[in-house]
Amino acid sequence: MPNNASQAKRLRQSRMRRLRNRQVRSEIRTRSKKLFAMTSREEAEPALSELYQMLDRATRRNVLKPNTAARQKARASRHVRDLA
Numbered sequence: 001m002p003n004n005a006s007q008a009k010r011l012r013q014s015r016m017r018r019l020r021n022r023q024v025r026s027e028i029r030t031r032s033k034k035l036f037a038m039t040s041r042e043e044a045e046p047a048l049s050e051l052y053q054m055l056d057r058a059t060r061r062n063v064l065k066p067n068t069a070a071r072q073k074a075r076a077s078r079h080v081r082d083l084a
Helices: 005-037 041-060 066-082
Strands: none
Touching: 005 041, 005 066, 041 066
């Protein structure tokens, strides 16, 4: 438990940030699963673009590390490239 006002504020801030970050990571996982389930390239390319935007935004906001986002983008693009 916080012992003074500044500690209480930090606790509130960290809880909100943790919830927001969890929501972002969850949405990224959901969109990745949907992308990897797609079988046609025409429907996968717009989904890939949206996933790229989400990963870049999460990296800018320090939700994800840069290498993690780069790795996920590479795997997703490889999947879309291999679709016929």
